[in-house]
Amino acid sequence: MSADDPTLNAPQPCSICSEVRALSEQLIELGLAANYLGNRSTYTSEHGTAMIQTTTIGDWLQLAAQLENVEVNTWKFESPDAAIYCGTWADNIDDHSKHYTKHATALTRFIFVCNALEEAYRFIDYLYSPMAALKGIAKGRLKKTSSLRAVVLLDDLVGRIGAAAVPRNFEHHCENFIKLFNQYKAEHSGTVSGIDAGAENLPTYALQLVRNLRNHVAHGTFPLGPPQDYGGYEDSEELVLMLRHACRVSALYIQIILRWFSTGFESCDYNSIRNAHSKAFDRFLEQCTLEYILDLHLKSDFALHQDPYVYDEEEEDDDIGIVLYRPD
Numbered sequence: 001m002s003a004d005d006p007t008l009n010a011p012q013p014c015s016i017c018s019e020v021r022a023l024s025e026q027l028i029e030l031g032l033a034a035n036y037l038g039n040r041s042t043y044t045s046e047h048g049t050a051m052i053q054t055t056t057i058g059d060w061l062q063l064a065a066q067l068e069n070v071e072v073n074t075w076k077f078e079s080p081d082a083a084i085y086c087g088t089w090a091d092n093i094d095d096h097s098k099h100y101t102k103h104a105t106a107l108t109r110f111i112f113v114c115n116a117l118e119e120a121y122r123f124i125d126y127l128y129s130p131m132a133a134l135k136g137i138a139k140g141r142l143k144k145t146s147s148l149r150a151v152v153l154l155d156d157l158v159g160r161i162g163a164a165a166v167p168r169n170f171e172h173h174c175e176n177f178i179k180l181f182n183q184y185k186a187e188h189s190g191t192v193s194g195i196d197a198g199a200e201n202l203p204t205y206a207l208q209l210v211r212n213l214r215n216h217v218a219h220g221t222f223p224l225g226p227p228q229d230y231g232g233y234e235d236s237e238e239l240v241l242m243l244r245h246a247c248r249v250s251a252l253y254i255q256i257i258l259r260w261f262s263t264g265f266e267s268c269d270y271n272s273i274r275n276a277h278s279k280a281f282d283r284f285l286e287q288c289t290l291e292y293i294l295d296l297h298l299k300s301d302f303a304l305h306q307d308p309y310v311y312d313e314e315e316e317d318d319d320i321g322i323v324l325y326r327p328d
């Protein structure tokens with residue numbers, strides 16, 4: 001887990017988790033990458049045909065990354081006299097504000113990330129029917145929703161390409177989320193649906209749980225209690241932590257989708273960089289690749305959200321043997 005993530009019963013992040021970027025950085029990197037791709041595809045459903053764009057995925061992810069606080073003010077309908085006459089009551093109201101602000105922020109970020117995920121499902125949906133035909137999947141066993149079709153496409157991809165298809169330490173990050181989800185499911189009698197027998201052993205199991213969690217949030221069954229000290233759930237901190245891990249894992253699945261199902265970088269921004277002539281842009285083109293997208297959760301010197309066109313002139317000076325003198 002990164003510094004941005006609360007740790008799970010551990011004072012220090014493990015060596016794998018300390019390699020990853022803060023969640024907001026992972027989300028902004030992926031959002032910008034989706035925008036640089038600028039891909040389109042056509043999605044057909046019973047409601048008609050729609051044009052799907054990776055920039056829509058990018059826009060939702062950027063919003064999720066930029067989100068700081070969804071503020072809940074429990075003072076709003078309280079008498080301001082409460083603070084004057086009773087300190088304990090004022091603390092109570094303050095505690096509720098902080099607690100619900102934390103939950104509202106985590107829930108809102110998760111919904112934004114889910115919106116990106118839904119668009120990513122639709123982005124690859126056109127690939128499902130040809131794959132199903134190729135594999136001879138019987139008509140009665142065909143998946144009907146884009147989310148379940150994406151699950152099949154992803155399992156098929158990993159089956160063909162193997163471990164190289166998934167981001168580095170993918171399983172570890174999925175496990176972190178699955179563990180929290182299982183605790184949540186046991187504690188709050190959470191239900192899961194649409195998961196076939198044996199799915200726990202497939203690379204899309206965490207995605208299936210994210211899909212179920214999204215439904216719990218969207219349908220209002222996600223637990224929303226007061227702070228623990230005021231009779232709320234004992235695991236309310238873990239619920240927020242689970243939502244953050246769900247965002248991390250969702251981003252990893254979008255990384256897989258964009259890495260393997262994209263047709264390459266096609267946006268106007270990317271093309272104008274390709275047509276420009278400068279060492280800074282050359283470096284950008286070398287680094288901003290589909291391979292980078294797969295592992296953009298890892299800490300790196302290169303980042304789309306920092307100035308990606310900065311070119312270190314010292315490198316060039318070293319090449320030609322000049323020693324720079326810097327006055328103090």
Ligand SMILES: [Zn+2]
Nearest residue numbers: 001014016017
């Ligand atoms: Zn770890």
